[in-house]
Amino acid sequence: MTTTTNHTDEATIEADETLPIIRTTRDFAATPAQLLRAHTDPDLFARWVGPNGMETRIVEWDARDGGSWRFTSGRDGDEYAFRGCFHRVGDDVIVQTFTYEGEPDGVALETLRFEDLGDGRTRLHAQSLVDSFEGRDAWLRSGMEVGVNEGYAKLDAMLASGDV
Amino acid sequence: MTTTTNHTDEATIEADETLPIIRTTRDFAATPAQLLRAHTDPDLFARWVGPNGMETRIVEWDARDGGSWRFTSGRDGDEYAFRGCFHRVGDDVIVQTFTYEGEPDGVALETLRFEDLGDGRTRLHAQSLVDSFEGRDAWLRSGMEVGVNEGYAKLDAMLASGDV
Numbered sequence: 001m002t003t004t005t006n007h008t009d010e011a012t013i014e015a016d017e018t019l020p021i022i023r024t025t026r027d028f029a030a031t032p033a034q035l036l037r038a039h040t041d042p043d044l045f046a047r048w049v050g051p052n053g054m055e056t057r058i059v060e061w062d063a064r065d066g067g068s069w070r071f072t073s074g075r076d077g078d079e080y081a082f083r084g085c086f087h088r089v090g091d092d093v094i095v096q097t098f099t100y101e102g103e104p105d106g107v108a109l110e111t112l113r114f115e116d117l118g119d120g121r122t123r124l125h126a127q128s129l130v131d132s133f134e135g136r137d138a139w140l141r142s143g144m145e146v147g148v149n150e151g152y153a154k155l156d157a158m159l160a161s162g163d164v
Numbered sequence: 165m166t167t168t169t170n171h172t173d174e175a176t177i178e179a180d181e182t183l184p185i186i187r188t189t190r191d192f193a194a195t196p197a198q199l200l201r202a203h204t205d206p207d208l209f210a211r212w213v214g215p216n217g218m219e220t221r222i223v224e225w226d227a228r229d230g231g232s233w234r235f236t237s238g239r240d241g242d243e244y245a246f247r248g249c250f251h252r253v254g255d256d257v258i259v260q261t262f263t264y265e266g267e268p269d270g271v272a273l274e275t276l277r278f279e280d281l282g283d284g285r286t287r288l289h290a291q292s293l294v295d296s297f298e299g300r301d302a303w304l305r306s307g308m309e310v311g312v313n314e315g316y317a318k319l320d321a322m323l324a325s326g327d328v
Contacts, residue, residue: 020183021295060230066249068230085230085249087261087271095271097251097261107251107259109273109293129273129295131185 009156010149013140020136024126026152032092032114032122034164038155039063039094039112044164046071048154051147063089069096084110092116098128106135173320174313177304184300188290190316196256196278196286198328202319203227203258203276208328210235212318215311227253233260248274256280262292270299 011026028035038044040063046056050073060070063086070083084097084107094112108128115123130136158164175190192199202208204227210220214237224234227250234247248261248271256279262272272292279287294300322328 018297019295066224066232066234066247068249070230083230085232085251085261087249087263088268095261097249097259097273099251104252107273107275109261109271109295111271111295127295129293131183131273131275131291131293133182 009153011145011152013145013148015136015140020130020133022128022136022140024124024128024148026124026126027117028122028124028152028156028159029120030122030159030164031120032116034159035114035122035124036091036094038158038164040089044158047163048158049073049151051150052154054147062086065089106130173317175309175316177309177312179300179304184294184297186292186300186304188288188292188312190288190290191281192286192288192316192320192323193284194286194323194328195284196280198323199278199286199288200255200258202322202328204253208322211327212322213237213315215314216318218311226250229253270294 011024014023015021016023030038038048042058042061042063046058049056054073054075057072057074059072060068060083062068065086065088067089068083068085070081072079072081074080081101083099083101086094086096088095092114096110098108098110099106108130110129111127113125115125117123130139155164175188178187179185180187194202202212206222206225206227210222213220218237218239221236221238223236224232224247226232229250229252231253232247232249234245236243236245238244245265247263247265250258250260252259256277258276260274262274263270272294274293275291277289279289281287294303319328
């Protein structure tokens, strides 16, 4: 495992050694039900996902088994679009596909699990599976950790202010 | 690559050496448009998919980007159910998730590509990606090639009789 960050408030982002998977782990002062809501309510999700300064617009959102989703993220006239389908939405798990429309042939299968740590804390285990190590490593080199960490910091603030 | 079959009329089913992927290749006397129809029209799909003697019942079917699907397959009172979502449905490609409901935590990301060989022939390239080598190898040991080959033989017959 290659640990790129392990600061307390930052996500741990790891590349699996034998599988084309990125694993991200992050603790939150939240219950599993709150984390599920933050990932499935489109208005809440749009407020925290992605790096600071990007505005997220939900285009399509049907967070149930077999539903689909699409959102755009923009800043200064640049706009990026992402889409996929929800394979499974359970109390403590979400399985979904993920494509950045700028690279339509790239598809990740993402699994999010919410592990109840007790005392109002929950550990998010996110796994992103793709079909090549080259694609996985390019994604790791893209600076993705900035958006991940800035997004989760926004979610922390929403949880602290009782908005979730 | 481990080639389990390479008889002319049988599919080539290969385990990738470095990725948790099964790759299946099979030629058909069909155009890409016919193969797309055979995989996206629910009435046609139900007639050929799976091993001989199993009756397929389509429960849910929405073959478009972000749609979902579910079918059951039964014989002698035993019934198996499968479900997933269509991530992408294009002229020569289908990307979808796949779960056997008896093992709900197992999710495969499947990609089907239809390569036009000319002269009314098309090569199907199917890729099934999962998140562990153990899961992939268990699937290979399950006898899956029987259902794959019997299903494609039924599709051959439907193509020959002009039903697709």
